[in-house]
Amino acid sequence: MSPNTRIILICSGKGGVGKTTLTANLGIALAKQGVRTAVLDADFGLRNLDLLLGLENRIIYTAQEVLEESCRLEQALVKHKQEGNLALLPAGNPRMLDWLKPEDMQRIVSMLAEQFDYVLIDCPAGVEDGFKNAASATNEAIVITTPEISAVRDADRVIGLLNTNGIKPIQLVLNRVRPKMIASQEMLSVDDVTDILALPLLGLVLEDEQVIVSTNRGEPLTLRGSRSPAARCYGNIARRLQGEEIPLIDPSKEGKGLRDKFRRLMATKIF
Numbered sequence: 001m002s003p004n005t006r007i008i009l010i011c012s013g014k015g016g017v018g019k020t021t022l023t024a025n026l027g028i029a030l031a032k033q034g035v036r037t038a039v040l041d042a043d044f045g046l047r048n049l050d051l052l053l054g055l056e057n058r059i060i061y062t063a064q065e066v067l068e069e070s071c072r073l074e075q076a077l078v079k080h081k082q083e084g085n086l087a088l089l090p091a092g093n094p095r096m097l098d099w100l101k102p103e104d105m106q107r108i109v110s111m112l113a114e115q116f117d118y119v120l121i122d123c124p125a126g127v128e129d130g131f132k133n134a135a136s137a138t139n140e141a142i143v144i145t146t147p148e149i150s151a152v153r154d155a156d157r158v159i160g161l162l163n164t165n166g167i168k169p170i171q172l173v174l175n176r177v178r179p180k181m182i183a184s185q186e187m188l189s190v191d192d193v194t195d196i197l198a199l200p201l202l203g204l205v206l207e208d209e210q211v212i213v214s215t216n217r218g219e220p221l222t223l224r225g226s227r228s229p230a231a232r233c234y235g236n237i238a239r240r241l242q243g244e245e246i247p248l249i250d251p252s253k254e255g256k257g258l259r260d261k262f263r264r265l266m267a268t269k270i271f
């Protein structure tokens with residue numbers, strides 16, 4: 001295993017808060033920066049990463065056959081059509097859940113780490129075996145949550161488990177942020193969430209309908225250099241992961257007029 005490979009678990013506890021979307025967009029954004037990136041779909045029960053990346057028709061083998069040694073890793077990896085630095089290792093049959101052990105995940109991740117600079121693991125929701133297996137194979141984590149009480153509470157639980165496993169660093173991504181709702185105090189603010197979870201904030205992702213459009217097309221927003229709000233957010237998260245210092249701001253503290261606030265945020269590109 002390359003000692004320099006970053007193995008990052010993308011997890012949340014609560015389902016449907018944006019793990020797979022973040023994994024796909026970060027994977028593309030990192031690959032665009034010239035970084036060899038593997039994305040591993042560890043959501044064996046309900047795999048989706050292949051769809052979001054538009055690679056579902058090109059899957060021949062999966063992590064299952066690699067573990068069973070009925071194919072080589074290279075045969076199972078699906079290279080992205082436009083971004084050659086990105087490869088997907090698809091999740092196998094859901095029946096894998098009956099026998100998969102932490103050692104299996106560790107084996108597959110160390111194989112990936114020999115060839116890639118980043119391994120991003122799309123974690124299943126929950127804190128059961130699927131999460132535990134994936135967590136056992138990683139050394140750092142991104143916890144993603146939306147600014148909803150239930151999601152934040154689940155994230156808190158996950159952070160506790162990651163800490164117990166000695167996973168470090170753990171960084172936070174706050175997804176589906178709506179400045180208008182924060183301003184009218186209908187949504188938890190960024191400060192509220194970071195105070196509760198006590199994690200460094202890697203970035204915010206704005207609520208953006210283009211995310212849904214891109215999901216349906218199987219083309220992550222970061223693929224074609226979209227200028228949509230969420231695309232910029234994902235791009236900045238990738239750059240911060242790479243060590244670039246891009247200042248963070250709290251949309252709830254920006255000026256009074258909401259429209260002005262939005263314009264300023266867009267102009268500064270610093271979500």
Ligand SMILES: Nc1ncnc2c1ncn2[C@@H]1O[C@H](COP(=O)(O)OP(=O)(O)OP(=O)(O)O)[C@@H](O)[C@H]1O
Pocket residue numbers: 012014015016017018019020021022043048124125175176177205206207208209211212215230
């Ligand atoms: N910033 C955003 N703006 C608008 N929609 C979003 C945003 N982020 C995610 N979504 C939408 O939320 C839904 C859930 O996203 P996603 O599948 O990435 O979540 P998940 O955490 O991987 O879910 P699961 O726990 O089921 O694996 C998708 O329909 C996605 O398009």
Ligand SMILES: [Mg+2]
Pocket residue numbers: 019020021043048122
């Ligand atoms: Mg998912």
